[in-house]
Amino acid sequence: MSGPSRRGFLAATVAAAAGSGIAARPAVADTAMKRPVGDTEPFWDAHQGGIVTPSQRYTYFATFDLTAATGDEVAALMRAWTAASARLAAGQTAQPLAGPLDPAVARSPAGHKGGASYDVPGAAAMAADTGEVLGMPPERLTVTFGFGAGLFTKDGKDRYGLAARRPAALVDLPKFPGDELVEAHTGGDLSVQACADDPQVAFHAVRQLARIAAGAASIRWAQAGFLPHRVRQETPRNLLGFKDGTVNPSVNDPKAMQEFVWAGSEAPAWMRGGSYVVARRIRMALEHWDRMPVAFQEQTFGRHKYSGAPLGGKVESDPPDLQAKDKDGNFIIAENAHVRLAAAATNGSAQILRRPFSYNNGVDFTAERWPPWHQGSEYDAGLLFICYQRDPRSGFIRIFERLAKFDMMNQFVTHVGGGLFACPPGAVAGGFIGQHLFEQT
Numbered sequence: 001m002s003g004p005s006r007r008g009f010l011a012a013t014v015a016a017a018a019g020s021g022i023a024a025r026p027a028v029a030d031t032a033m034k035r036p037v038g039d040t041e042p043f044w045d046a047h048q049g050g051i052v053t054p055s056q057r058y059t060y061f062a063t064f065d066l067t068a069a070t071g072d073e074v075a076a077l078m079r080a081w082t083a084a085s086a087r088l089a090a091g092q093t094a095q096p097l098a099g100p101l102d103p104a105v106a107r108s109p110a111g112h113k114g115g116a117s118y119d120v121p122g123a124a125a126m127a128a129d130t131g132e133v134l135g136m137p138p139e140r141l142t143v144t145f146g147f148g149a150g151l152f153t154k155d156g157k158d159r160y161g162l163a164a165r166r167p168a169a170l171v172d173l174p175k176f177p178g179d180e181l182v183e184a185h186t187g188g189d190l191s192v193q194a195c196a197d198d199p200q201v202a203f204h205a206v207r208q209l210a211r212i213a214a215g216a217a218s219i220r221w222a223q224a225g226f227l228p229h230r231v232r233q234e235t236p237r238n239l240l241g242f243k244d245g246t247v248n249p250s251v252n253d254p255k256a257m258q259e260f261v262w263a264g265s266e267a268p269a270w271m272r273g274g275s276y277v278v279a280r281r282i283r284m285a286l287e288h289w290d291r292m293p294v295a296f297q298e299q300t301f302g303r304h305k306y307s308g309a310p311l312g313g314k315v316e317s318d319p320p321d322l323q324a325k326d327k328d329g330n331f332i333i334a335e336n337a338h339v340r341l342a343a344a345a346t347n348g349s350a351q352i353l354r355r356p357f358s359y360n361n362g363v364d365f366t367a368e369r370w371p372p373w374h375q376g377s378e379y380d381a382g383l384l385f386i387c388y389q390r391d392p393r394s395g396f397i398r399i400f401e402r403l404a405k406f407d408m409m410n411q412f413v414t415h416v417g418g419g420l421f422a423c424p425p426g427a428v429a430g431g432f433i434g435q436h437l438f439e440q441t
């Protein structure tokens with residue numbers, strides 16, 4: 001048999017979670033091998049990290065398809081993932097360096113009646129860490145977990161007995177005009193977003209979690225993303241050359257976060273204090289864009305390219321004046337400009353917390369679905385659009401419904417993948433992300 005079996009996975013994860021004991025008694029070897037502590041973000045918190053955390057420079061976003069047979073196995077996976085993520089965020093190896101397999105590890109988990117020969121994966125599968133970030137600080141690593149619709153219902157089946165607990169807000173995203181979603185880059189039962197100030201640290205975290213999940217879940221799609229360096233005090237630019245992130249609800253305003261980001265009393269108890277993430281891989285026709293005059297590019301967004309100021313304004317922080325007209329009576333910020341269509345003022349006050357990253361997968365001359373007839377593009381590059389919100393129906397969906405139909409930018413971008421996931425609140429030390437979903441009676 002290649003790879004650990006599901007039973008092996010459960011034994012391994014239960015053992016790993018028990019063995020890690022979260023903060024309890026790390027083995028000596030573990031302490032010796034741990035990475036030097038640099039900048040860290042807290043892991044155990046009321047909310048998961050990576051949502052209102054000041055944006056790191058890199059992300060690795062992955063979704064997983066579950067192969068686990070039971071809800072208990074999914075809960076064991078979340079327990080193991082939580083323990084490993086807490087360790088990684090603190091700059092430790094993903095799992096404690098246990099040395100030779102402790103006989104206790106090989107013991108059947110409580111309630112298992114399968115006899116003595118429980119097949120625990122060998123030393124390779126139980127290795128504490130793949131090692132490529134040893135010697136590196138945590139680089140402000142955060143790991144944010146989400147649950148897709150497939151955890152609750154798959155092919156019409158309530159496969160884990162959780163269907164009744166699916167939040168109303170975890171809808172199936174509608175197909176928007178212009179969507180060219182590729183099945184292989186869309187959806188997933190679970191999402192994991194690692195963010196860090198180093199790309200290897202972000203990738204490493206997801207890689208450890210994928211390894212730990214063997215037999216219970218496997219990666220469906222993944223996308224690495226980046227932001228430019230050395231712009232910490234300034235809004236970073238996306239690959240179209242525009243400052244991206246100017247207008248966003250303030251993460252320092254708890255009232256705004258409560259109103260627009262954190263799920264409240266309308267949500268099932270297990271989701272309160274959580275948030276919903278929409279991720280979209282948006283490919284840009286950069287060759288096409290690069291042939292456009294700057295003035296046209298500015299019309300497209302309704303902002304100046306270099307300063308980031310709204311058209312008609314002077315500096316980036318000026319609020320866009322959506323009523324201002326030119327001498328001919330036409331709007332200075334065009335009716336189909338991105339910022340007009342996306343603004344809260346034109347969307348019934350809808351707001352989302354955007355945390356986008358650029359992506360660059362090289363060039364792609366072969367994609368069957370690309371380029372659409374009206375564009376030419378060989379770069380497989382664009383925006384990994386990520387936004388968090390209290391309810392996607394009054395957030396992303398409400399805003400994007402209009403953008404998808406009317407946005408002038410649509411001739412340069414195409415949505416080719418993504419998903420919607422319910423991100424539960426944070427966990428207390430010793431608990432795990434999503435615990436209240438699985439343990440609720």
Ligand code: HEM
Nearest residue numbers: 242243244245246247282339342343344383396399400413
């Ligand atoms: C490749 C795709 C996209 C690019 C390049 C892009 C770029 C931009 C830029 C440059 C701005 C102006 C600066 C700022 O306020 O951050 C902006 C604003 C905004 N975008 Fe996008 N965006 C994209 C997709 C989306 C999508 C899919 C949504 C949501 C459904 C969205 C929602 C918004 C919102 C809410 C604003 C603020 C509008 C305001 O109140 O002024 N964007 N975007």
